[in-house]
Amino acid sequence: MMFHDVAQQGVEYGAKQGADYVELRYVQTLMESFLTRNGDIISAGSTETEGIGIRALAEGGMSFVATASLAKGDVEKAVQTAVRLARASRRKTPLALSEEPVIQTHWEVPVETPFTEIPPDTKLKRLLAVEKELTKIFDATALPIRTALLIAETSKKYIATSEGTRVESDYSLGRLAGRLTAKGAKGTEQRYFSRGAAAGWEFFAAPQFIETFIEEAKAVHRVADQAKPVAFDKPVDVIIGPEVAGIIAHENCGHPSEADRIQGREGANAGESFWMDIDIGTTRVGSTAVTVIDDPTLLRSGGFYLYDDEGVKARPRYLIKEGIANELFHDRQTAARAGVHSNGSSRASAYDREPIPRMANTYIAAGDYTVEELVEDIRLGVFIDNFTEWNIDDRRYQSKYTGSLARIIRKGEVTDEYVRRPVLELTSRGLFESVDACARGFASEQAICGKSDPSQGIPVWTAGPEAVRMRRIRLGGVQA
Amino acid sequence: MTKSEETQSLVEQALKVASRHGEAVVRGQDILRHQIRISNSEIDIFKQWRSRVLAVFVAVDGRIGTTEIIDPTPKSLQTRIDHLISFVRGLQPTPLFSGLQKEFRSPSKVEQLYDKRIREFPERAPEVVAASLDEAQKAGAKRTAGSFFFDEIVTDLSTSEGFRGDYRASSYRMTLRSFVDPESSGQGIAVGRVLNDIEAQLSRAGRESGEIASLAVGGKQGKPGTYDLVLHPTVAASILGALIKGANPVQILMGNSPLKDRIGQQLGPETVTIWDDGTIPNGLGSAPFDFEGTPTQRTQIIRKGTLEQLVHNTSSSRMLQTKSTGNCQLAQFFIGSKLMIPGPTNIVFKQGEQSFEELLEPARPTIYVTSNWYLRYTSALEGTFSTIPRDGMFLIEKGEIGQPIQKLRITDNLVRMLGAIDGLGREVRQIRWWEVNTPTFIPFIRIRDVSMTAATQ
Known part of the structure; x- marks a missing residue:
C-alpha cells in the first residue's frame, strides 16, 4: 500500500477513535555520509529510514506516537495508542491548535543531479580531493589533523491531517563540514566549519567545495602562526563578519523568539527566554540598525522549506525590526495559546520526533554600507571574521563568542596584525544595542540547531551581511 | 514466534547475508520507549516509540560501513545489506579497523539491569510524575517543567566471529525543573534501571528542584x-x-581530547580515582557485552590521580598493543553516520569522605553551582572551555548556602580543574540528562581557584 493510502486510513481511523485532531507524517530518508581524517576514511554509512509520526489531540491532551511499520494493523494500533495517551494526560487547561487554511500541495527542492545518481566511490573521491589539495599547501606539521565530512541526504515526506491537509515534499540537502587543527609559531588552533545547501550533487561538484577547505585551512593556520593576545584597556569598536553575525542572529535573537520557550514548554530542556519579559511589537531589544529575519523560503538554503511539518505555508519572519522585538516563531499549538496564527515554524527532525517551533535561515539583515565605509572612522578596533567557542545561557541573554580569525583595525584600515582569541562576552541587549551599522551582502554557514529532548538536530543557515559594526565593546569578558 | 524470537531470526538472517562478504556485526533491538513532557505543571505531551532496529556493521577487505534498518522484513534487510555491501566496496580500507573480537568469554553479570514492572508502568506514569510535581510545589516551586523517559529494550547481538548474546534492559530518567519566577529555578534528576524506589527518586528530584528554586x-x-x-x-x-x-584513543586521534601522551602522568590529587564500569548495578550504560561481544568490565582510568588507561575496542587495542576493555560502541562521531569506536559506558568517580556541609566549610571565596549547560571548547586539545551555570547558584557564606547569584560563566581548563580538586563528597549520584549523555556516578566535588567571568555590557 502506498504511504498516501496508509496516511489517509490512519487519519480516518483516528477520527473514528474520537480524536479531535489527528496528523500522520510519513517520512522516508536516505542519508549517506563519509568522514575522513588525514585522507584515511574513518567512517562511512548509508542509512534509509522510513516511518510515520502520529500526533493526536483528544480531551485537551496531546500525544505523539512513532511507528516504523506501515502495515495497516500496526498503523491503526499506533493511532489507537496515540488517542489513548492524549486522553491519559488529563490536562486542566486543554490544548488546542490555531485555525489554519487546509492545504493540498506538493513542493520540492530544485535539484540538478540527484545524489542517488552518484555512486559512493565518486562521493568519496570528491571528499579525498580535499586532502589532496590541502596537502599541496600544508605539510603535516602545519596542519596535523584534517577531518572532512560529506553528507548527502534526500527525503520524501507526506503530511495528512484529519482537517484535510495533504502536503507532499521531496527534499535534498548537501552538507560539508571540516575540523582542522593547525600548528604555528604562536601555538595550536582548532577550527570547525560547515556549509550546506538544499540542492543535489551540484553542491559538492562546485569548485567552492574544495575552496572552502583551503580558505579555512589558510585562515586557521594564520591564527596559529601569527595571532597574539592583545589586552585592550578601553572599549573598542568591533566589526564582525557574517559567520559571527549569523551565530548571534541565531542564538541571541532566534532562540529567544521561539514561542514554545516563551510559553515555558522547553523549560526542562532548551530553557526559556528573556523575551518572556518583553512586549512583542513595542520593546526595543537593539539599535535601529538591527533587523533580524528568518526566512525558510530562500532557494538553495540549508534551512529551506515551503510548507512546515503541520502543513502551514512558510514565510519570512521579521524577528527584530529596526531594533524592536517584532515576531515570534509559532507553530499551531503556541499560536492557539497566544491567540494568533502560525507562521509556519513547525519542524521535526525525523519521522519519530514531534514537530515544534524551529528556526530555518536566520540572519541579520544587510545595510547600505560597504565594509570600507564601516572601517574608515575606526581609530582602534578589531575585525572578527569567525569564531571558535561560543555558548549562551538558557534564557538566551548571557552570550560568549571567542574569535578565531581576528585582525586589528587601526586608523581606518584592517591590518595584518592578528589577535588571539578575542572574547565577546555580552548580553543580548548589550550586543544588539551596540550595533550602529551593517554592510551589504549575505553569506551563510550551515549549522545543525539542537533543541528539545529527545534532541532534534535541524539543518539551518546562520547568516549575515559582509560586516556588522559594534561600537565601544569591552573585549575579553569581565575577569577579576 | 514471539517478538524476540522474530528479532533473533532477523538478526541471524542479516548476519548470514552480511558475513558472506566479510566480517560483520548485527545488533537487533526491540525498543518500547515512552516520554512524558511537562511544563507549567501540566503534561504537555505523552509519547510512545515502538521500533525494531537492526544496526549492521560490515568490513569487506578492510573497507567498513554501517547502516541501520528500521522495522526490517526478510526482504528489506536483504535489499539494504546488499546496498551496504555495494556501498562499502566503493570505499577504501580504513586504518581504524583491524578485525573484530575473536576470543569470547562469558558475558558479564549485571545486577539491576531489568525490571519487569516497566511493562505496566505506562499506566502509572502520569500519577508518579504528578506526585513528583507536588513535591516540587511543596518545596516552593510556582511552576514546574520536566521530561520523563522510561523504556524497555531487548538486545540481540551476533557477530561473524561466532558471538551470540542477548539481554533485556529497562531504564528511566527524569529531569525536573522548578521555577519560582523566570530567573529563580532549580533542577532535580532521577535516573535508574529498576523501579524499586522510583517514586522516592522522582519525589527527591522534585523536592530538590523546588528547594534550589526557592533558595x-x-x-x-x-x-x-x-x-x-x-x-x-x-x-x-x-x-x-x-x-x-x-580517555579514548579515537578521541585523541581526532584531536578531541587533552589527554594525548599523558598516560602515567599525575593529573589530579591522590583522592581522585575514576573508572569506566559497564557492569555497575542500575547503571544506564551497563550491559553484559559490548557491540562486538566482548564482556563489559571495570576499567581503571585514573588511579590516585594518575592517568592509567584508555578505554578500547578490539581495533583500537590492537593499535596500542593492549586488550579491549569491552567498550566497543556504534556511535555517532559528530554528525553523519555511526562508526564502530570505543566509548564510555558508565563513568564512576570514587566517593570521598566529606559531607556536603563539610565541602562548604573553607573560609575562601566559594560558589555552589547546581546545574550547567553548553560546555564548549576554545580548544579541545588543550581542554580550554567555558560553560554556563543555570538554575540556582550561591555564594557560600560562613559555611552555608548564602546569597543567590546569577549570570556568571565558568571559564577554565578541564585538566587544570581535575588537578585542583580538593574535596569529594560521600554521596554518589548517577547523573544522566540532556547535558550529560554518558551516565556518570559522581559525588559533590570542590575545586579550587576556578575562573568565573561575566558579560561586559
Whole structure:
C-alpha cells in the first residue's frame, strides 16, 4: 500500500477513535555520509529510514506516537495508542491548535543531479580531493589533523491531517563540514566549519567545495602562526563578519523568539527566554540598525522549506525590526495559546520526533554600507571574521563568542596584525544595542540547531551581511 | 514466534547475508520507549516509540560501513545489506579497523539491569510524575517543567566471529525543573534501571528542584573573579566527565581530547580515582557485552590521580598493543553516520569522605553551582572551555548556602580543574540528562581557584 493510502486510513481511523485532531507524517530518508581524517576514511554509512509520526489531540491532551511499520494493523494500533495517551494526560487547561487554511500541495527542492545518481566511490573521491589539495599547501606539521565530512541526504515526506491537509515534499540537502587543527609559531588552533545547501550533487561538484577547505585551512593556520593576545584597556569598536553575525542572529535573537520557550514548554530542556519579559511589537531589544529575519523560503538554503511539518505555508519572519522585538516563531499549538496564527515554524527532525517551533535561515539583515565605509572612522578596533567557542545561557541573554580569525583595525584600515582569541562576552541587549551599522551582502554557514529532548538536530543557515559594526565593546569578558 | 524470537531470526538472517562478504556485526533491538513532557505543571505531551532496529556493521577487505534498518522484513534487510555491501566496496580500507573480537568469554553479570514492572508502568506514569510535581510545589516551586523517559529494550547481538548474546534492559530518567519566577529555578534528576524506589527518586528530584528554586529567589549579578567551586554532581558530571570521555584513543586521534601522551602522568590529587564500569548495578550504560561481544568490565582510568588507561575496542587495542576493555560502541562521531569506536559506558568517580556541609566549610571565596549547560571548547586539545551555570547558584557564606547569584560563566581548563580538586563528597549520584549523555556516578566535588567571568555590557 502506498504511504498516501496508509496516511489517509490512519487519519480516518483516528477520527473514528474520537480524536479531535489527528496528523500522520510519513517520512522516508536516505542519508549517506563519509568522514575522513588525514585522507584515511574513518567512517562511512548509508542509512534509509522510513516511518510515520502520529500526533493526536483528544480531551485537551496531546500525544505523539512513532511507528516504523506501515502495515495497516500496526498503523491503526499506533493511532489507537496515540488517542489513548492524549486522553491519559488529563490536562486542566486543554490544548488546542490555531485555525489554519487546509492545504493540498506538493513542493520540492530544485535539484540538478540527484545524489542517488552518484555512486559512493565518486562521493568519496570528491571528499579525498580535499586532502589532496590541502596537502599541496600544508605539510603535516602545519596542519596535523584534517577531518572532512560529506553528507548527502534526500527525503520524501507526506503530511495528512484529519482537517484535510495533504502536503507532499521531496527534499535534498548537501552538507560539508571540516575540523582542522593547525600548528604555528604562536601555538595550536582548532577550527570547525560547515556549509550546506538544499540542492543535489551540484553542491559538492562546485569548485567552492574544495575552496572552502583551503580558505579555512589558510585562515586557521594564520591564527596559529601569527595571532597574539592583545589586552585592550578601553572599549573598542568591533566589526564582525557574517559567520559571527549569523551565530548571534541565531542564538541571541532566534532562540529567544521561539514561542514554545516563551510559553515555558522547553523549560526542562532548551530553557526559556528573556523575551518572556518583553512586549512583542513595542520593546526595543537593539539599535535601529538591527533587523533580524528568518526566512525558510530562500532557494538553495540549508534551512529551506515551503510548507512546515503541520502543513502551514512558510514565510519570512521579521524577528527584530529596526531594533524592536517584532515576531515570534509559532507553530499551531503556541499560536492557539497566544491567540494568533502560525507562521509556519513547525519542524521535526525525523519521522519519530514531534514537530515544534524551529528556526530555518536566520540572519541579520544587510545595510547600505560597504565594509570600507564601516572601517574608515575606526581609530582602534578589531575585525572578527569567525569564531571558535561560543555558548549562551538558557534564557538566551548571557552570550560568549571567542574569535578565531581576528585582525586589528587601526586608523581606518584592517591590518595584518592578528589577535588571539578575542572574547565577546555580552548580553543580548548589550550586543544588539551596540550595533550602529551593517554592510551589504549575505553569506551563510550551515549549522545543525539542537533543541528539545529527545534532541532534534535541524539543518539551518546562520547568516549575515559582509560586516556588522559594534561600537565601544569591552573585549575579553569581565575577569577579576 | 514471539517478538524476540522474530528479532533473533532477523538478526541471524542479516548476519548470514552480511558475513558472506566479510566480517560483520548485527545488533537487533526491540525498543518500547515512552516520554512524558511537562511544563507549567501540566503534561504537555505523552509519547510512545515502538521500533525494531537492526544496526549492521560490515568490513569487506578492510573497507567498513554501517547502516541501520528500521522495522526490517526478510526482504528489506536483504535489499539494504546488499546496498551496504555495494556501498562499502566503493570505499577504501580504513586504518581504524583491524578485525573484530575473536576470543569470547562469558558475558558479564549485571545486577539491576531489568525490571519487569516497566511493562505496566505506562499506566502509572502520569500519577508518579504528578506526585513528583507536588513535591516540587511543596518545596516552593510556582511552576514546574520536566521530561520523563522510561523504556524497555531487548538486545540481540551476533557477530561473524561466532558471538551470540542477548539481554533485556529497562531504564528511566527524569529531569525536573522548578521555577519560582523566570530567573529563580532549580533542577532535580532521577535516573535508574529498576523501579524499586522510583517514586522516592522522582519525589527527591522534585523536592530538590523546588528547594534550589526557592533558595535562588533574589539572585544578584555575581562578581567575576577566582573562586573555589562546590559542584553539584550534575555539574561535576558535565565538566569532569567531559575530560574522562577523552580517555579514548579515537578521541585523541581526532584531536578531541587533552589527554594525548599523558598516560602515567599525575593529573589530579591522590583522592581522585575514576573508572569506566559497564557492569555497575542500575547503571544506564551497563550491559553484559559490548557491540562486538566482548564482556563489559571495570576499567581503571585514573588511579590516585594518575592517568592509567584508555578505554578500547578490539581495533583500537590492537593499535596500542593492549586488550579491549569491552567498550566497543556504534556511535555517532559528530554528525553523519555511526562508526564502530570505543566509548564510555558508565563513568564512576570514587566517593570521598566529606559531607556536603563539610565541602562548604573553607573560609575562601566559594560558589555552589547546581546545574550547567553548553560546555564548549576554545580548544579541545588543550581542554580550554567555558560553560554556563543555570538554575540556582550561591555564594557560600560562613559555611552555608548564602546569597543567590546569577549570570556568571565558568571559564577554565578541564585538566587544570581535575588537578585542583580538593574535596569529594560521600554521596554518589548517577547523573544522566540532556547535558550529560554518558551516565556518570559522581559525588559533590570542590575545586579550587576556578575562573568565573561575566558579560561586559
